Amino acid sequence: MRRKISSALLGLGIAAVSVLATTSSAQGHGYVDSPISRQQLCGKGTVTGCGQIVWEPQSVEGPKGFPGSGPADGAICSGGNGRFSELDNPRGGAWPATQLSSGQSHTFTWRLTARHNTADFRYYITKDGYDPTKRLTRADLEPQPFLTVPFGGVQPNETVSHSGTLPRKSGKHLIVGVWSVSNTGNAFYACSDVRF
Template identity: 35%
Template structure:
């Protein structure tokens, strides 16, 4: 992994996996989210659901409550079957139209972002239940306004930046390669994981800032994310950090 990363990526791929591993026994309806570039929900979870550090994550908790963050791996549509655009309305992409996650759709330009640049990129998708299927990652078009909730027309759907079918999961991540085009400023990556053994699909939004350093992964961008503080495994075990499994029984 590249040595230079934003605090967001460091949180999701350093501190956070310890907590996320402890949630590997989450219910069957919860399976994963983008870890690098870190998704909104994974970043907010890593900051700590009960006391997130960034203003955007605080606003998401105010809108949804904390349980949405404990359910970080469950932004999904059970019967999607490839009908993503048909089922998810504009402005609701980050929540996939799920009311539980509506705080992730808040229109604001200060979501914690991973610094990136054009060129090869290695994506890492945090998974708690592996399944066969295809990952497709889209980037917003030039002129994207990060202060608005993304719509389908904001994405360059004709040119996904990464597509991977049945990658091998290792150490809790699916890892696959893609290529980012040249962009400037803030943009959004939208990941769709469509299972082939079920109509179920999973979705995530990752905020990025173009203009960072060396390639293959995240680097210091113009809007680095704050340091994270995820619940520890002890907190999860003793109940002071609530898992999705505990919530759903």
């Protein structure tokens, strides 16, 4: 009887370790919650047909150095991660958009499921004349971020909020949030569809 119980407990222990080992990489990292990002819209079920991002909205990780390097044009919203390519699909311009006021202050919020030492958070916005029915390229974005929040290598809290003034824009646009990790070669990407 003791041998059966010991074997059962050992089996449960191995199963628990296996689950932890296979899910540690899927615990992910972070996403933009305000204005709501495409991956969060998928994670909440607001948008369907999103593929694997539904289970990992926090995992849009790709090479850092954007816009000089990083994900290729047309794959910016997925961070160049093919598993999440549905985020790059413009869906005919039908992604739900957060209503924002041009030229006003906005508080940007990231939810972090794994905190990393951080270089900075940067926000880019599309140029006037942006076509939301096409995949995003660097040529669609203003060349400089409209907001940069330096972090100096500090590890942020699980919720990170910072305020900045929105550019003067009208109509539908896309904001690309980039969270650059300071001690790895990667960054996290989040695309938020907005309407001014």
